[in-house]
Amino acid sequence: MVLFKKILIPTDGSEYTKAAVRMGLEIAKASEAEVTALYVVDQTSFINFPTDSTIISVYTLLEKEGEEALEYVKQEAERLGVKVTPRIEEGSPSRKIVELSSEHDLIVMGTLGRTGFSKLLLGSVAERVVRFAKCPVLVVRATGEEH
Numbered sequence: 687m688v689l690f691k692k693i694l695i696p697t698d699g700s701e702y703t704k705a706a707v708r709m710g711l712e713i714a715k716a717s718e719a720e721v722t723a724l725y726v727v728d729q730t731s732f733i734n735f736p737t738d739s740t741i742i743s744v745y746t747l748l749e750k751e752g753e754e755a756l757e758y759v760k761q762e763a764e765r766l767g768v769k770v771t772p773r774i775e776e777g778s779p780s781r782k783i784v785e786l787s788s789e790h791d792l793i794v795m796g797t798l799g800r801t802g803f804s805k806l807l808l809g810s811v812a813e814r815v816v817r818f819a820k821c822p823v824l825v826v827r828a829t830g831e832e833h
Contacts, residue, residue, distance in 0.1 A: 689717040690791040696724045696783050696815075699755030702828035703796035707759050709826050710794030714768045721770040722760035724786065725752035726779040749774065780814035787819035794824045 689824060695710040697703045707723075714721045727748045756772035763770035775782045797812040817825045 690714070691717070691721045692790045692792075693717075693721050694724060694783070694786055694790040694793045695721055695759060696726070696779065696793070696795045696811075697755045697759060698725065698779070699751050699758070700796075702798050703755075704758075705828055706794050706796035706824075706826035707762060709824070710765055711759075711766050711768050711770075713792070713794065713824075714763075715766045719768075719791070721759075721761075721763060721768055722786070722790065723756050723770050723772050724783065725755050725772075725774050727752060727774065727776045728779055728784045730778055767827045780811045780818075783811070784813045784818045784820070787815070787821045789824075790821050792822050792824065793819055794826065797825050797827055 690713065692824060693710055693714050695707055697707055711721065713719070752774045756774070760770055760772060775786075783795070785792065795812055795815065797810070810823045812823075816825065
């Protein structure tokens, strides 16, 4: 029985997303689903930079970080025999994920599980995705070993 055909796994390359990557790939394997691994270069990172050359340097750094994050997903997928398509986008991470949700049957993503003041200051990509996505969202909280 095929549960899902297309799964979106957003990653920012951090340790706390690894549990979500593994879970998403396991679900994909069980469902024989295709996976899109997504890294979003967050353009809000550039707002306070004074010069174009600084913006280009930061963008290059973030793009390299994205390639490394997607490489991790590709390696894990290969180990499990899951087909994955890496994708780098630009913009707001939550907006891009929601935008791509209409093309997928499931989103599997990580969260730090922030609460209180830290959540208020930083916001939550996962929360916005859960509220506005066009498909089901599985949010995987990081365990102690990923931190």
